[in-house]
Amino acid sequence: MAKVEWDDSLSVNIGLVDEQHKALIARINDLSDAVEQCLGQAEIAKTLDYLVDYTDFHFSTEIQHMMELEYPDLERHRRFHGEFVNTLNGLVEDFEEDGATEPLSEAINTFLVNWLINHIKTVDVEFGRFLGEKGITIDSE
Numbered sequence: 001m002a003k004v005e006w007d008d009s010l011s012v013n014i015g016l017v018d019e020q021h022k023a024l025i026a027r028i029n030d031l032s033d034a035v036e037q038c039l040g041q042a043e044i045a046k047t048l049d050y051l052v053d054y055t056d057f058h059f060s061t062e063i064q065h066m067m068e069l070e071y072p073d074l075e076r077h078r079r080f081h082g083e084f085v086n087t088l089n090g091l092v093e094d095f096e097e098d099g100a101t102e103p104l105s106e107a108i109n110t111f112l113v114n115w116l117i118n119h120i121k122t123v124d125v126e127f128g129r130f131l132g133e134k135g136i137t138i139d140s141e
């Protein structure tokens with residue numbers, strides 16, 4: 001299975017957000033590996049937990065900065081995040097009920113990856129442009 005790799009085409013020109021996207025992609029890859037290698041329920045549950053936690057942390061970071069800067073598209077952005085979180089929670093429920101099934105690993109490899117790439121390239125990038133126009137930079141710590 002091809003891994004998602006962060007490259008410059010995924011940069012949104014916000015240092016902090018780029019770093020967090022790399023970490024998020026790493027966690028999706030870890031989950032995908034754990035499922036494919038049939039690492040066992042406990043191990044898969046752990047990678048799924050890490051992904052859920054990091055997603056929450058990352059989305060909160062973005063929204064926090066958007067609030068501080070009175071980003072006009074904040075509400076729409078928040079809604080997109082909400083959709084992803086709902087689907088991710090659905091995957092967690094499926095996993096808890098049925099374990100690491102084929103459809104689950106399909107969903108991870110298609111939905112999570114496609115959503116994230118698409119969101120970064122179409123929606124997050126707009127926030128980067130907004131910051132660029134204002135001459136604001138947010139560096140990674």
Ligand SMILES: [Fe+2]
Pocket residue numbers: 062077081119123124
């Ligand atoms: Fe976002």
